[in-house]
Amino acid sequence: MTRRDLLLRTGKGFGAVALTGLLQGADANPMAAKLPPLPSKVKSVIYLFMHGGVSHVDTFDPKPELTRRSGQPLSVELAKTIKTSFIHDPTKAILRGSPWAFQPGGKCGTPVSDLYPHLRERMDDVTVIRSCYGDVFDHAPAIYLRNSGSQFPGRPCLGSWVTYGLGSENQNLPAFVVMSDGSTKSGPPAYGAGFLPALYQGTVFRGGQTPILYLRNPAGVTDEAQRDTLGFIGQVDRMHDAARAADSTLDARIASYELAYRMQSAAPETVDFSKETEETKKLYGIGESATDDFGHKCLLARRLVERGVRFVQLYSGTNVGADWDEAHTDLVGSHTRMAGKSDKPIAGLLKDLKARGLLDSTLVIWGGEFGRTPLSQGATGRDHHPYGFTMWMAGGGVQGGRVLGATDEFGVQATEMRVDTHDVNATILRLMGLDHEKLTFLYQGRNMRLTDVKGENEFTKKLVA
Secondary structure: OOHHHHHHHHOOOHHHHHHHHHHHHHHOOOOEOOOOOOOOOOOEEEEEEEOOOOOHHHOOOOOHHHHHOOOOEOOHHHHOOOOOOOOOOHHHOEEOOOOOOEEEEOOOOEEEEOOOHHHHOOHHHEEEEEEEOOOOOOHHHHHHHHHHOOOOOOOOOHHHHHHHHHOEOOOOOOOEEEEOOOOOOOOHHHHOOOOOOHHHOOEEEOOOOOOOOOOOOOOOOOHHHHHHHHHHHHHHHHHHHOOOOOOOHHHHHHHHHHHHHHHHHHHHHHHOOOOOOHHHHHHOOOOOOOOHHHHHHHHHHHHHHHOOOOEEEEEEOOEOOEOHHHHHOOHHHHHHHHHHHHHHHHHHHHHHHHHOOOOOOEEEEEEOOOEEOOEOEOOOEOOEEOOOEEEEEEEOOOOOOEEEOEEOOOOOOEEEOOEOHHHHHHHHHHHOOOOOOOOOEEEOOEEEOOOOOOOOOHHHHHHHO
């Protein structure tokens, strides 16, 4: 069919085709904001993902006995419960105490190591969860597990489930934004939509001063010409899509064209920090060499949720040479460097959200795929450790100034109020007003959900209460 034949058959000019595309989109918008089925204060999530594995015993879970016994072999009883990648006989592993001192934070007195002096001041707003655990030892499957509830790629991630369940309050910006400083060890499936319609996948914003490219039309292309072109493309795409109803990829592509067009008016203002005060920029560490990049990301996250974006995920530690996982061979160097990049921006984010009245409606989550072993890897490092580690939450109705759960006296195993990834994800959904057992999608004859057949225990009740 020629273009002329197509226009004659549809009986429409380019302008009318564009209008039809817009009207069709308005009739059924899957991204329209939805009321949560359960009571909730939370409108948005900012997930600070510490990529590569942060040592819990060096940050938020002090272990005096570990420090006292530093240099001694691990007990036979505990050695039987763990494995490491660097030693075949854990009974010969050596305990390693933290080189950092812990100090009480805020009025609540929650102890935080000297790696996070700025964040330590915000602990009255934070609930620390010391009893997270999992059974996945390698990065990629552990990242998939934390994000999607499965250690295998191909399942929808948390951000996709949230936007599927709640939509977005701003139709001119992506509902789910991902920011990183390089390539993750898991790749795009960590923020993919899996078997959900493809439009629910995360939209990646770049680092630096231009997180979104090509916001302006090329010279000589007017808004009207662009609108007519997009309308025509949408019409042809829908004709093509009519025979392929089971494939959501083309629907997502059509929606992305439309969103990109709307973003040309909304996004420039969103990513423009010129109206932010110097005091605010300083709060995030913008302009300082160590904190500038992550500070930009945290401030942009605040501006996004302020404008109705539903889910923002920031990855820290995805650049070669700037990775939490360098702790394998250089614990002190890697953690000093990575905490130095993120401490001030994260503390600034919490303080700024609270000052603007946004903390109650924004759930802030900090965590990674696992912790790091309390044992010594070589002379200067720590290996991966999924058997007991820490994450924290703030805002979103979460009562701050608390510590939930515990690991044993050496930080090897989660012992009190054990919390796995399904419990965490069920709790996040509940805080957003979603029932993890009812948020489902029919796939391969089964109503699939983020938490599979698990989720929700004493931890959920404690955090949501």
